[in-house]
Amino acid sequence: MAVTFNLNGKSTTVDVAADTPLLWILRDTLNYKGTKFGCGVGQCGACTVHVNGAAIRSCQRLASTLDGVDVKTVEGLSTDGTHALQQAWEELDVPQCGYCQAGQLMSAAALLERNANPTDRDIDNAMNGNICRCATYIRIRAGIKRAAEIKRGTVTPSNPGGRPEDTSDGSPRRLLEPSR
């Protein structure tokens, strides 16, 4: 079937079987590889994108339901990595393997859209559907808080590519002291 939807602001038409998940339309039909396949059953969140502004699991969203919707993927967060979350992620060096991070960013972006100053509990609730197998949760939490600051304009992001900070005692500076 032919389906037309907006992908990162561009009208896009694909001709696929009605039961094709949005995830595979993005990855295989449209060659948008930012959205990741992790479980295929709505459990891991690696495939998270926005549909009409809400973070959803694209592996569970079928072609037959996409006509006329707005889809935003990680490629659409910004064209150049300037979304506050992308800046925060680079600044705090959040990723390990990085595979989950597109989904993490999309869930976090939807959270920040509706909540400019999320608490730990808000973060727990919004992010619980996104597994990070490398367990970068501490930095994801810090990254969301940092992005919220950047978005609110209360701080300016530092340059992650700049001269690395010197430390002398061999003790990694803790990026944050998350409270529960």
Place this chain on the structure above:
Amino acid sequence: MTTTIRPTKKKGLHRRDFFRVSALAGGGMLIATYIPELEGKLSGLSGRARADFMPNAFIKITPEGVITIVSKNPEIGQGIKTHLPMIIADELDVDWKDVHIEQADFNPEAYGSQGAGGSTATPINWTPLRQAGAVGRAMMITAAAQTWSVPEPECTTGHGAVMHASSNRRMTYGQLANKAATLTGPAANTVKLKDPKDYHIIGTRVPGVDNHKIVTGQPLFGIDFTMPGMLCAVIEKCAVFGGKVVSANLDEIKREPGVKHAFVIEPGPVARDGLLSSVAILADTWWQANSARKKLKVQWDEGPMVTHSSAGYEAKSVELSQQPAQRNLRKDGDFEAALAGASNKVEAAYFYPFLSHAPLEPQNTTALFKDGKVELWSATQQPNGGRGLVTRTLGIENSDVTIHIMRAGGGFGRRLTNDYMVEAAAIAKMVPGTPVKLIWTREDDIQHDFYRPAGWHYFSGGVDAAGKVVAWRDHFVSFGEGNGFSNSASIGATEFPARFIRNYMLDASVMPSDVPMGAMRAPGSNGIAFAVQGYIDELAHAAGKDPVQFRRDLLSQWQADPPAPAAEGGRGGRGGGRGGGPQFDAARMRGVLDLAAEKANWGKTTLPQGTGMGVAFHFSHRGHFAEVVQATVTKAGTVTVDKVWMAGDIGSQIVNLSHAENQAQGGVIEGVSHALGQEITIDKGRVVQTNFNNYPLLRMRQSFPVETHFLKTDNDPTGLGEPMLPPVIPALCNAIHAATGKRVRTLPLSKNDLKWG
């Protein structure tokens, strides 16, 4: 931050290196290091063309000043693509922002070993890569000194340039590249290395070099690779390990939308991770192939494993524990007599289950078979093993195989086995000239892993009236046959507390199983530490002693000489690990134990009922780690980890502070994830679990703060991929005991009734 400097310098994996410098086509300089494992080949090659030499790392500097560093090892999330080039760049004395990093293809003839496993990259590469950078810097100084006709000692370097202060002259490395390329480099082992206090990149926080691509969603991982005309493939194997295809409805499948090919794959010649009897379906898109798979009907010959089950293994373990052990691995003193004289005796049986690695990126490989050669794009931890598997299975030569190392969405040991790579190669061979991308489902991944072996420890031992451990026996029940353990299912004769208890016995019995087993992050240690450090806590309790003090006493009560390395079945890189390096060192362990206790305010905090602290330590992969967990258990038995304090000793230098912290926190949280609810069970010869709904990984809501502290000691830097993980599991279980009085002897925690009050 505590810094302890210990006087004894432990020589680790120092290697003598050879460097070659040659002019780049178009100008510039290229430096290659040669590692000693190649020495024999090098001498054997005397008189042959230089092109036959085998470098293991490259620095490229063009006259335009473009500095490129090739990163040779697979990046699986351990940060190596940033870490190894940092070491080179620092000694080369260039600014990190000026360096370009390139991922090497698999080419051991050019780069030497290229793998990700055993936390070995730092100990293996620390010295050679510093030398590689330092040789480059020395040659730049020579080039400048000759250009200016000044003595070399008057020249200094910085920011990718050479300076001569008294004449106020400066030339960049780019400007000097052509000149430097005509020089002969100094021998690597004579070149002066930086004083660590002068490091400007090593020991700082450097973000991952691929971060920008990751956050902007650019194609990067193996699964993202694509090329024109490519087909997508799925593969169906028998759910029962070792089962074989009898027949399949291939004609029907071939009529499904988008399906181009469907065929049966015959088993390959390699036993362990080789090709299995299976059915492959190839279609234009992965979803089409996977949709067709849902209509696939295969008649299987399930084979003999169908009688195997976790329950059966458990029963067999109990039976073996009640019989004399099949063999003794270590015997010090007289265990029986000492036990008879002990004032308090403790018997305890510990069990940990099979685990699946479940890296978040499902297994995949793209393969193109053409003119008898195969080209592969694969996220693998061990491309060398993959190549061997592919050549043996396809009947081709090493020179017929090209492997592009793709970034991996997690490794954890899973991608040390290359079963998915050989599958892609075998499928591609059936459709010569057509590129094929094979992608597994999550269910394929969880049901066809090389599992962390389950294990049982039947302990008996005792303490004397003074609370000292006088007798210890561990009857370890595991998988294997005869005198061999299954992969990663072994225990070593130096495993702590061996050498620290005078009357000590380590016995082992094994049962056979064809469940595939393999190395998983901190193999062996990730189960053994749970059992050993839990049982130590039980003895501390029996002795009426504080668990930290009891461990201090244990570390100082007696120490036998380290014996000759005992026979260890399987692989695992536990203990001193492959390639030598430090062994268990009581003083280093005492150092991290004290540090963890200090940071956690051990014994000085009043905790509410239902909240407790637990401690444990473990040595693996050359690293000494102690951890304290604070956990809260509700009356209904729900466990929350409040916080973890980690103290680690991996030598004199942390290379990348940012990634070290990230790795350490991730490894600790992963350990808790194992403990909370992860378990693979076998029933009728197949895996019961299917996906993350029944194989739960720890999520954001369960995450907790992890304080990471590193104790700097005067030892060579060692790896950080694994050793932080094992101690957190027993520390958590010991915290649960402190909180509830309930002792956890079986993992995962979800199998324990932890209700209290």
